[in-house]
Amino acid sequence: MKVSLDVDIGGTFTDLFLSYDGKTAFTKTPTTEYNLSVGFMQAIKEAARQLNISVKDLLSSTDIVRYSTTIAMNTLLQRTGPKLALISTEGFEDIVPIGKGASWSDQLTFTEIRNLARIVKPEPIITRDMTIGVKERVNSRGEIVRPLDEEDFLEKLQYLVDKGARGFVVSLLFSYANPAHERRIAEIIRKEYPDFYLGAMPVVLSSEVTPKQNEYTRTVTTILNAYLHYSMWEQISGTGDELRNSGYDKVIMMVHNSGGMAEVFRTAAIQTFNGGPVAGLIGGANVGKTLGYDNIVVSDMGGTSFDLGLVVAGSSRFYQYHPLIDRWWVDMTVLETRSIGAGGGSIAWLNPVMGNRLEVGPRGAGSMPGPASYNLGGTEPTVTDADIILGYINPDYYHGGRMKLSRQKAASAIKEKIAGPLGIEVEEAALLIKKIVDANMGDTIAKETFLRGYKPADFILFAFGGAGPTHCCGYGPHAGINKIVVFPFSPVFCAYGSSTMDVLHLYEQSLRLPLLAAGDMSPFSEYDVFNNTVKNLQEKAIKDITDEGFAIDSIKFGLEIEAKYGGQLNILRFMSPLLFINSEDDVKKIYQAFENEYCRVYNRISAYPQGGVDVLNLILRATVDYPKPKLPTYPLAGEKPDHDAFKGEREAYWIEYNGFRTTPVYEAKQLKHGNIIEGEAVIEAEDTTIVLTPGYRLTVDKYNNFIIKKGG
Numbered sequence: 001m002k003v004s005l006d007v008d009i010g011g012t013f014t015d016l017f018l019s020y021d022g023k024t025a026f027t028k029t030p031t032t033e034y035n036l037s038v039g040f041m042q043a044i045k046e047a048a049r050q051l052n053i054s055v056k057d058l059l060s061s062t063d064i065v066r067y068s069t070t071i072a073m074n075t076l077l078q079r080t081g082p083k084l085a086l087i088s089t090e091g092f093e094d095i096v097p098i099g100k101g102a103s104w105s106d107q108l109t110f111t112e113i114r115n116l117a118r119i120v121k122p123e124p125i126i127t128r129d130m131t132i133g134v135k136e137r138v139n140s141r142g143e144i145v146r147p148l149d150e151e152d153f154l155e156k157l158q159y160l161v162d163k164g165a166r167g168f169v170v171s172l173l174f175s176y177a178n179p180a181h182e183r184r185i186a187e188i189i190r191k192e193y194p195d196f197y198l199g200a201m202p203v204v205l206s207s208e209v210t211p212k213q214n215e216y217t218r219t220v221t222t223i224l225n226a227y228l229h230y231s232m233w234e235q236i237s238g239t240g241d242e243l244r245n246s247g248y249d250k251v252i253m254m255v256h257n258s259g260g261m262a263e264v265f266r267t268a269a270i271q272t273f274n275g276g277p278v279a280g281l282i283g284g285a286n287v288g289k290t291l292g293y294d295n296i297v298v299s300d301m302g303g304t305s306f307d308l309g310l311v312v313a314g315s316s317r318f319y320q321y322h323p324l325i326d327r328w329w330v331d332m333t334v335l336e337t338r339s340i341g342a343g344g345g346s347i348a349w350l351n352p353v354m355g356n357r358l359e360v361g362p363r364g365a366g367s368m369p370g371p372a373s374y375n376l377g378g379t380e381p382t383v384t385d386a387d388i389i390l391g392y393i394n395p396d397y398y399h400g401g402r403m404k405l406s407r408q409k410a411a412s413a414i415k416e417k418i419a420g421p422l423g424i425e426v427e428e429a430a431l432l433i434k435k436i437v438d439a440n441m442g443d444t445i446a447k448e449t450f451l452r453g454y455k456p457a458d459f460i461l462f463a464f465g466g467a468g469p470t471h472c473c474g475y476g477p478h479a480g481i482n483k484i485v486v487f488p489f490s491p492v493f494c495a496y497g498s499s500t501m502d503v504l505h506l507y508e509q510s511l512r513l514p515l516l517a518a519g520d521m522s523p524f525s526e527y528d529v530f531n532n533t534v535k536n537l538q539e540k541a542i543k544d545i546t547d548e549g550f551a552i553d554s555i556k557f558g559l560e561i562e563a564k565y566g567g568q569l570n571i572l573r574f575m576s577p578l579l580f581i582n583s584e585d586d587v588k589k590i591y592q593a594f595e596n597e598y599c600r601v602y603n604r605i606s607a608y609p610q611g612g613v614d615v616l617n618l619i620l621r622a623t624v625d626y627p628k629p630k631l632p633t634y635p636l637a638g639e640k641p642d643h644d645a646f647k648g649e650r651e652a653y654w655i656e657y658n659g660f661r662t663t664p665v666y667e668a669k670q671l672k673h674g675n676i677i678e679g680e681a682v683i684e685a686e687d688t689t690i691v692l693t694p695g696y697r698l699t700v701d702k703y704n705n706f707i708i709k710k711g712g
Contacts, residue, residue, distance in 0.1 A: 003062040004629070007043060008255075008276045008495040009036050009069045012303025012345050012367045013466060015492035016043040017499055018051075019629035020061075025050050026492040028399065028466065028687045030367040036071060037239040041246070059247035066498040067264075068255035068275035071235050072228045076326040079123065081227040085165035086126045087153075087185060089173040090133035092215065096223070097128060099329075100216050106327050122327040125227050130163060132156040134172075134185070140512075142177030148184055157189065161201075169226045171206035171219040176510045179207030202226070209268065210331050212510040212617055217331035221270065224325055228269035236264060251548075253503075255279050257334045259316065260504020260623065263548045270332065273325055276494045277337040281309035283497025284462050285316040287487070290631055291705070295459045297445055297481065300494060301468035304364045306342035306441050308448060309335070310459075318452075319573060333506050333619060338448055342440050344384040344467035345371055348418055348433045356421060358429075360437045372413035373405040381417050381429075383437050383467065385410035389430035391652030391660065392470055392682065392691045400686030427660075431653060438471055442478025449479075456480035464493030469690040473679075473708065482710040488668075488703075491687035496629075503624040505544055507537040510617050515591055518566045518612035523587035531580045533618055534559065538579075541622035550624045558621040563594055566611035572598055573619075631703045637672035645670035647684065654680050656694040668706075675700045 003020040009031055016027045027046040032039035041055075048058045075081050088095065099106075103121055134153045137146035160168070168189055175182045186203040193200050204226040206218045240252055254267040255275035259282050262271075277300060284298035288311055296311040310318060316335060323334040341362020349363075350356040360383065365371050369378035373385050373395065387393045388410045395405035411426050419429035449456045461484045463472035469486045476484050489496050511533055514524050538557065545555050559576040574597035577589050591613060598607055645666050652663040666677060668685035676699050677683065679692035683706070690706060692698050699707045 003058065004064045004066070004499060005044070005047070005062050006066045006495040006498040007040055007068070008279065008492065008498065009039065009067075009071075010276060010302050010304060010494075011070055011073075011364065012343065012370070014039040014043045015495040016047055017489060017492050017495035018047050019499060020051075022630065022632065024489065024496075024629060024632070026489050026495065026687075028491050031070075033074070033366065033368065035238070036069060036235055037242050040067075040239050041242050044246075056247040059243060060249075062248055062250070064250065064253060065243065065248060066253045066255060066261055066501070067236070067239070068279050068494065068498055069232075069235070069272060070276070071232045072269060072273040073326075075228050075231040076224075079125075081125070081231055082166040083164050084126050084130065084167045084169055084223065084226055085160040085163070086131040086219070086223065087160075087168055087170045087172075088131065088133050088219070089137060090135050092173055093131045093133040094128075095171075095216050095219055096124070096126070096131075098216075103327070103329070106324055106329055108327075125223050125328075126169065130160065130165060132160060134181075136172060136181045138172065138174045138178045138181060140174050140177060142174065144178065144180070148181045150184075150188065153185065153188065154192075157192065165201065167202045167204070167226055167230075169204050169206070169219075169223050171215065171222050173215055174213075175205070175207040176211040176213055176218070179205065179211070182207050202229070204229070209270075210508065212331050212508055213512075214331060217329050220328045221330040221332055224328060224330060225268050225270040228273075232269045232272065240264070255498045255501065256504065258332075258504060258506050259335045259501070261498065261501045261626075262503060262505055262544075266505065266544050266548060270325070270330070274334070274337065274339075275498075277307035277309065277339060278335045279497035279501065280307065280464065280494040281311070281316050281335055281337055281497070283493060283500050284309070285311045285314065286497075286500040286628065287631070288462075289314060291485070291701075291703075293460050293485075295454070296462055297449065297456070297459045297479075298462045298464075299441070299445065299468055299472070299475070300465040301441065301463070301471055301475075302343045302465040303345040303367065303467070304341070304343045305339045306444070306465075307337050307339045308445055309337040310448065310452065310454075312452070312454070333508070338444060340440060340444055342383075342437050343465075344382065344387070344470075346383050346437060347380045348382065348386070348414070348429075348436075349380070350418065350421055358418065358422070358432055358436060360433055360440065371405075371410070373407065373410040374403070375406040375409050379413055379416075381410070381413040381433070383433060383471075385413055386430035386433035387467075387470055387689075389414065389427060390434060391650055391663070393689055394650070394665075394684060397684055427653065431655070434471070434474065435655075438474030438478055441471070441475035445475065445479035445481070457482075460485060462487075462493075464490035466491045466688050469685075469688045469706075471691070473691060473693040473696055477710070484708040486688075486690055486706040486708065488685075488705065491685070500628045502626050503545065503548065503550065505541055505622045507540050507620045507622070508617060509533050509537060511615065513615040515563060515587060515594070515613040515615050516609060519610065521609050521612070523584050523591075525584075527581045530615075530618075531582075534579055534620065537618065537620040538622075541620060545622060545624060554624050556623045556625070558623070560619040560621065561590070561594070561615055562617035562619070563613055563615045565598075565608040565613055568606075568608060568611065570602070571616060572601065574598075633702045634673045634704055636674045636702070639674060639676045641666060641671055641675045641677065645675070650682070652680070652682060652691075654694055656680075671700050671704070671706075673700050673702050673704060 135149035346361035371382035
């Protein structure tokens with residue numbers, strides 16, 4: 001038996017997707033925030049139990065473990081990273097505090113920005129007193145204008161050590177063009193504090209993390225990577241030890257937010273941030289190809305957040321123009337997803353500033369203590385509590401009966417915190433919670449599609465996460481989407497998504513080349529500068545990927561270029577038709593690719609070739625195809641579900657009837673290809689519940705997916 005294991009650790013649950021011998025299985029266990037490796041191993045133990053084999057037998061048969069984690073997010077939220085120091089060029093020590101004059105508003109909503117009196121800048125990761133400027137200067141062409149003053153640096157280094165520095169971030173002006181001074185600073189620190197001493201301190205260079213222009217984002221990206229590195233390594237190495245002790249003797253592959261995976265030893269900490277939602281996006285694009293869907297909204301409503309992404313014309317390659325991590329603007333390639341605080345554990349609360357207006361999220365109850373209904377000490381009402389009151393979730397069948405929920409605790413929390421203060425019944429309060437969270441999610445979907453120039457009605461909705469199937473018939477139609485797909489593995493879809501990823505490494509380098517000259521639009525002729533940069537990136541890629549055990553001839557290369565018209569501000573990223581330039585015709589082909597993408601994103605009227613075209617950054621994509629699980633198919637059965645599929649009836653609230661109605665309940669695993677269920681109905685699976693509202697029809701396809709359409 002050859003096995004692949006994919007584990008996605010979320011804020012509330014740890015999900016595992018397993019494929020073996022053409023079959024699949026999955027598990028869902030609570031996330032153990034105090035030590036994520038505990039929840040990781042619990043998920044594997046549950047998978048071994050399902051297969052009726054020992055953990056050792058399971059792991060010794062496993063070819064690959066892919067891992068996406070919230071360690072990075074937790075470290076930033078809790079500020080549990082090491083005390084770092086920043087070494088910058090003298091005179092530029094305030095690059096981060098100034099924050100391009102806009103860091104006070106980065107990642108805030110328009111509503112939050114309007115409330116100026118309540119806005120504060122994000123808490124600094126490196127305080128100003130832990131920042132020094134060194135006497136050195138390199139110009140934009142990489143020429144040394146002022147040599148590094150090493151004596152001055154040694155004095156300032158001692159100051160940082162005396163202040164308690166436990167690591168150093170080095171980000172000097174124009175170091176992407178010439179990293180000599182950054183490298184020399186690292187040599188000096190390592191000489192003063194050798195690795196074999198207890199006082200050894202790590203040094204992280206911006207020219208290695210992100211060798212790109214724009215000193216603010218380069219500095220912030222390097223700071224975040226250094227801050228996250230050691231917390232992540234501690235947790236991942238602990239998980240690795242647990243796996244090795246249990247029989248797994250291969251490397252762990254980490255899910256990257258760029259849309260691929262790489263060996264843990266070839267992964268920068270910052271590349272793992274938001275890896276789970278990106279895995280869901282990649283999984284949605286892959287399964288969409290199997291099902292024949294090109295335009296897809298992938299939506300993941302978990303315990304903590306609601307994440308979504310778009311697949312357009314079968315492609316998930318939409319990059320975030322200004323990626324933000326914890327309100328910090330970073331410079332890296334990240335696939336675009338959106339996240340809001342709307343999950344099963346999102347807390348309902350009354351906002352006193354807005355006259356006791358009922359709001360849901362963004363704060364969540366987590367897995368401990370969790371929603372009030374968990375009966376683990378939580379007292380705040382959540383979306384899950386409301387779903388129990390409305391009859392959607394069976395408190396005795398949560399996670400297949402492995403967790404027993406308390407309807408009484410749910411009702412008490414909603415009554416005390418919401419219904420009582422508002423002077424309404426508990427059921428009415430629960431309904432308001434559902435309506436608000438569904439509207440928040442639907443509005444987010446509509447906004448993201450409209451901003452891209454698309455209509456939501458032209459998309460199909462993939463609903464996953466533990467709470468997604470429960471609310472999809474609420475937030476999908478609210479956004480204007482009336483066709484929905486729920487998968488048998490929807491509760492762990494992001495873990496499934498990582499199983500569809502290929503090995504992917506990205507290598508970036510800033511340079512400034514005039515592809516077309518301003519005025520006469522003549523093509524540039526310095527091919528060696530362009531080609532040598534690509535060759536250097538290619539050599540790095542070959543080393544990394546062959547070190548991971550893959551053959552050179554299995555590597556596929558692609559080149560992306562960031563460029564702009566002279567005199568314009570907007571930088572455009574596009575796929576180059578060529579890796580190298582050897583003639584004037586090659587230059588024209590690259591320009592044509594740039595112009596085509598520019599006209600697609602903006603319009604042909606705005607194109608300005610007379611201003612010239614400047615190449616700013618090169619991004620080399622190195623990929624290796626990796627086997628992906630195939631969805632099993634099932635024989636056609638009749639339209640009417642088997643008698644065993646019918647579990648009984650219970651009272652559930654339906655907005656369409658403005659009240660509770662006796663509702664049929666079905667067992668999801670007993671439904672077969674061809675079965676049809678008319679709403680209203682509740683379909684229970686072990687780790688999720690599909691709520692089928694009146695007017696909708698559910699049909700089971702040949703993959704045992706649940707296709708939901710309005711009016712059949």
